Amino acid sequence: MSDLSHIRNFSIIAHIDHGKSTLADRFIQMCGGLSEREMEAQVLDSMDLERERGITIKAHSVTLYYKARDGKTYQLNFIDTPGHVDFTYEVSRSLAACEGALLVVDAGQGVEAQSVANCYTAIEQGLEVMPVLNKMDLPQADPDKVKGEIEHIIGIDATDAVACSAKSGMGVDEVLERLVEVIPAPTGDIDAPLQALIIDSWFDNYLGVVSLVRVRHGRIKKGDKVLVKSTGKVHQVDSVGVFTPKHTATEDLKAGEVGFIIAGIKDIHGAPVGDTLTLSSTPDVDVLPGFQRVKPQVYAGLFPVSSDDFEDFREALQKLTLNDAALQYEPESSEALGFGFRIGFLGMLHMEIIQERLEREYDLDLITTAPTVVFEVVMKNGETIYVDNPSKLPDLSSVEDMREPIVRANILVPQEHLGNVITLCIEKRGVQRDMQFLSSQVQVSYDLPMNEVVLDFFDRLKSVSRGYASLDYSFDRFESANLVKLDVLINGEKVDALALIVHRDKAHYKGRALTEKMKELIPRQMFDVAIQAAIGGQIVARTTVKALRKNVLAKCYGGDVSRKKKLLEKQKAGKKRMKQVGSVEIPQEAFLAVLKVDS
Numbered sequence: 001m002s003d004l005s006h007i008r009n010f011s012i013i014a015h016i017d018h019g020k021s022t023l024a025d026r027f028i029q030m031c032g033g034l035s036e037r038e039m040e041a042q043v044l045d046s047m048d049l050e051r052e053r054g055i056t057i058k059a060h061s062v063t064l065y066y067k068a069r070d071g072k073t074y075q076l077n078f079i080d081t082p083g084h085v086d087f088t089y090e091v092s093r094s095l096a097a098c099e100g101a102l103l104v105v106d107a108g109q110g111v112e113a114q115s116v117a118n119c120y121t122a123i124e125q126g127l128e129v130m131p132v133l134n135k136m137d138l139p140q141a142d143p144d145k146v147k148g149e150i151e152h153i154i155g156i157d158a159t160d161a162v163a164c165s166a167k168s169g170m171g172v173d174e175v176l177e178r179l180v181e182v183i184p185a186p187t188g189d190i191d192a193p194l195q196a197l198i199i200d201s202w203f204d205n206y207l208g209v210v211s212l213v214r215v216r217h218g219r220i221k222k223g224d225k226v227l228v229k230s231t232g233k234v235h236q237v238d239s240v241g242v243f244t245p246k247h248t249a250t251e252d253l254k255a256g257e258v259g260f261i262i263a264g265i266k267d268i269h270g271a272p273v274g275d276t277l278t279l280s281s282t283p284d285v286d287v288l289p290g291f292q293r294v295k296p297q298v299y300a301g302l303f304p305v306s307s308d309d310f311e312d313f314r315e316a317l318q319k320l321t322l323n324d325a326a327l328q329y330e331p332e333s334s335e336a337l338g339f340g341f342r343i344g345f346l347g348m349l350h351m352e353i354i355q356e357r358l359e360r361e362y363d364l365d366l367i368t369t370a371p372t373v374v375f376e377v378v379m380k381n382g383e384t385i386y387v388d389n390p391s392k393l394p395d396l397s398s399v400e401d402m403r404e405p406i407v408r409a410n411i412l413v414p415q416e417h418l419g420n421v422i423t424l425c426i427e428k429r430g431v432q433r434d435m436q437f438l439s440s441q442v443q444v445s446y447d448l449p450m451n452e453v454v455l456d457f458f459d460r461l462k463s464v465s466r467g468y469a470s471l472d473y474s475f476d477r478f479e480s481a482n483l484v485k486l487d488v489l490i491n492g493e494k495v496d497a498l499a500l501i502v503h504r505d506k507a508h509y510k511g512r513a514l515t516e517k518m519k520e521l522i523p524r525q526m527f528d529v530a531i532q533a534a535i536g537g538q539i540v541a542r543t544t545v546k547a548l549r550k551n552v553l554a555k556c557y558g559g560d561v562s563r564k565k566k567l568l569e570k571q572k573a574g575k576k577r578m579k580q581v582g583s584v585e586i587p588q589e590a591f592l593a594v595l596k597v598d599s
């Protein structure tokens with residue numbers, strides 16, 4: 001057996017904004033991974049979008065060398081995890097590479113649902129969880145209260161929780177000391193045949209596919225012939241190394257270590273996440289337990305505003321999937337919007353990010369249709385189909401049963417906001433499953449239709465609880481529901497891209513609210529525009545956008561050229577995201593009007 005006692009592999013579990021990135025930056029600073037100049041704010045959140053939104057999406061790793069008080073130098077491999085509920089699946093992957101996890105809790109804010117869920121995952125995977133109280137510099141920090149919450153809600157001992165401030169640096173050395181003390185060293189045999197788990201793979205424009213791996217046994221070095229177990233393909237290793245966080249080549253990667261491998265693999269499907277690597281000389285090595293495949297939860301159609309952009313759009317999607325295995329798409333054609341793609345997303349945040357990347361990085365103008373979940377439809381002929389597009393719903397006369405996805409949602413909320421949260425859950429057709437009062441917070445679970453949750457539930461929950469409630473949810477089952485298709489007609493023409501699947505009890509209300517909202521969003525045109533909502537053949541709501549009477553420019557005083565120009569520019573910018581449907585110009589917002597009709 002080899003000596004791995006100097007290695008610590010760990011992740012940080014934290015709710016969004018509790019300070020994970022700030023703490024990681026401190027670690028990097030203290031362990032000298034980067035010079036002061038290179039120490040750009042929040043190095044781990046490297047993607048522009050991530051930085052702007054201040055959230056961590058992709059799991060990365062950093063290898064640091066920490067000289068502890070016992071005089072020994074430890075190799076710390078920190079695997080980053082995303083904090084947002086849409087990306088929960090990436091968490092369990094990152095944890096699979098670790099022996100321990102730091103549970104970072106904002107000492108002013110207390111425990112939040114997302115960290116509870118991730119903590120349970122860590123405990124299930126057999127990790128040592130070490131609580132850390134962060135933001136101790138804040139006046140509202142209440143360590144005793146938060147320790148109590150960690151013990152009550154999560155059920156781990158928090159008496160020895162280390163208190164620190166990632167921002168000021170206070171107590172951070174104590175966090176590192178405790179880390180090497182309580183998190184176990186990995187086990188593994190350097191002399192055994194190579195067995196390595198792919199934690200993540202991404203496409204780099206210069207390097208090709210880069211895979212982050214955790215080596216269980218054996219060693220791997222440049223020039224080795226590596227075998228990808230699931231594909232059976234052999235590739236020659238071009239380089240191995242670690243992120244310090246700079247991309248740094250090393251001589252080899254050994255049992256217990258975490259680092260990257262580059263082996264001339266063309267696309268990420270050639271190095272699937274959760275797969276096992278070995279050497280071509282030892283093809284019989286056992287496959288390590290992998291990860292559950294992620295399934296998209298939300299689907300939407302995306303269409304280029306100009307049909308000339310279709311091929312560019314296809315190429316952009318191909319490139320994005322190189323880095324995002326969760327992204328799935330297939331061509332879709334709509335009578336109203338022409339050719340585009342139906343894309344599956346993990347959640348609304350994922351959708352927004354992809355949309356933004358397509359527009360920013362690939363300079364595409366796209367129209368997105370209202371997102372929908374997948375419905376299970378049992379046909380009278382016994383066949384079961386899955387519908388991810390309302391306009392593809394079969395005629396109800398041939399349908400035996402319609403089923404909608406139900407999620408189990410766990411919500412943590414301070415008592416004073418509980419009433420509002422319950423009201424919201426009832427409004428969203430929720431069924432209460434459990435409620436527990438814990439010191440200052442209440443933990444409630446609800447079964448909720450996923451359709452109600454993915455669209456705006458999270459935002460509503462935040463607003464009814466003044467930001468204090470937190471949420472974690474996961475798919476539970478399909479359940480029969482009285483669902484109907486709500487069609488929208490513009491000047492008497494059904495617009496397929498505006499169709500929705502809704503609960504029958506809410507269909508009339510939704511139809512009215514939707515047509516009202518669309519009336520506000522569709523600009524006045526040279527003629528009246530009638531907006532109708534219909535269920536089956538029956539019209540349930542109608543509004544009209546009155547024809548435009550005078551030229552907008554007439555409003556400006558004759559001489560004010562700059563103002564005129566501004567107005568024209570504004571109109572032009574607004575135009576970019578409009579789509580001509582029949583004779584009517586419909587703006588992007590009108591396609592997403594359903595997201596704005598509740599409350």
Ligand SMILES: Nc1nc2c(ncn2[C@@H]2O[C@H](COP(=O)(O)OP(=O)(O)OP(=O)(O)O)[C@@H](O)[C@H]2O)c(=O)[nH]1
Nearest residue numbers: 017018019020021022054055056083135165166167
């Ligand atoms: N006062 C104070 N603020 C802190 C401390 N640690 C982090 N912050 C601030 O809290 C905010 C969130 O910190 P991040 O490190 O970005 O949080 P995160 O958990 O990484 O968030 P995600 O990347 O979105 O998961 C930032 O504005 C930090 O400056 C601390 O110890 N004290």
